[in-house]
Amino acid sequence: MDPAHLGVPQLKLDVTTPSRQRQDGKSGFRRCPPENIHFTGERRPLASRVWSSPPASPIFQQFSEQFKEVPNCAHGNFTPPQTPVQHQRRASFTTANEAIFHDYQGRVIHSDPSINKGQLFDPEARVKNAWEACQQPRICSREYEIRLNESSQREEFGRGAWSIVYKAECQTPQPKFQSSAPNLLSPPVSPIAGTDGCDRPTPGLVAVKSLARRDGQPVIEQEARILTYLQPSCSNSISYAGRFMTKFFGYDASLTALVLEAVPLTMIEYCEQQAMAVREESRRQRSMKPRVVVGMDVWLGFAEQLIDGLKYFHDHSVVHGDIKPMNILLRKGSGTHGLQPIYCDFSSSHVVHPQIEPERTTAWTIEFTAPEVLKSIARGDDVVATFSNDIFALGVSLLTPVMGNLPYAGASEFQKRSMAMQGTPLAFELPRPRDRSRDFVLIDKLLSAAVIRHVDQRVDASSWQSLHREIAREWKLSESANQGTAQS
Structure with missing residues (x-):
């Protein structure tokens, strides 16, 4: 393209024709002397700029000169920075x-x-460093007083092999206020939040888990470390983990006790109450048709919450080790039908890591123990709970909201052990396939992925979570279709 059409001053070059012979007798080209280049000063009229860019401003020219060495900044065209990929853990x-x-x-x-x-x-x-940071469990900064009954005996929520859980009253905290100038017309200042970085128990009832026997001190201390690991000293983290477990307010070293959220209702108590109501209603209606005692929608909500919680523990490399309906509490005020199932009793829990020595599991409940564990116990081997054992135990525990009782109800201890070693509680508890309704078919589909004898065929928490979503979606579509048919 002729540069004259772009409005560029025309240069007239008067170049001496090179000769093959230089004055010194050597062959070659002769360089043009500078005085032979003349600027005419003429300017051609500007051509149309339809196909060209507007002239750059002086500021942009100066800026582009500074970055002309950058590959992505050629001709002033800057490539925006790439958005960093955000991972779940960062x-x-x-x-x-x-x-x-x-x-x-x-x-x-x-x-x-x-x-x-x-x-x-x-x-x-990451797991190893986080666990080592919990060598000293979080200390409870709240004062509390254990309740006494009319006989001056300590009131209990319950007791286990290693501990007793008492009812206690948390003292009312004294709020701290920021100081302000006396004569300033300003609204009152809000109280300053606690500086210990953890959720503080509100004034009222709390649970204090204390020793039932002297040799249980290592168990209580280990549980305090596990709770500190899962609920670090950050209020947001405790609130999120509290969706799946009892909130941990701290460890009282003077009494070797854990201060926990008070949740009086257990899953087994609620299911037994619902089973009595269902039996009474069936008696009035003279119906022997099997039913889900808590209702299918409530059962799906319980299963979703508990599977999500188990995935949270396993994602943090924690094995619960003692999942059963007695260790599942129902928190009121949230969740399906105002009830939210949460886990408690982490005395058998441990962190899974190649450089962390696992704790040998000593507390087992036959009905909820996987068959491979029962066989190892029968041989006298030391047994350490695994993720797969948790999956099996939760699958069997979810039978209780369906049937309203513990598995193998009415059987002797010998019969329970024999049937538990077979690893087929679903066939024992659920109705026969020909008598199963649509709800029981979906329940069997979800639980059979977890309650299976072969460990290598047992589902993991993440896959189980996806399967639950699929089954819940299938049930909702079926319910919508049934309601539409009934209305028509």
């Missing part, structure tokens, strides 16, 4: 040496200044 650095871990919901779960950047992206190193 780490951020507030200083050069401080690493802050986040959980799967993006909330801070652990801060440790001794961790370097290389360890943040190694899952095993």
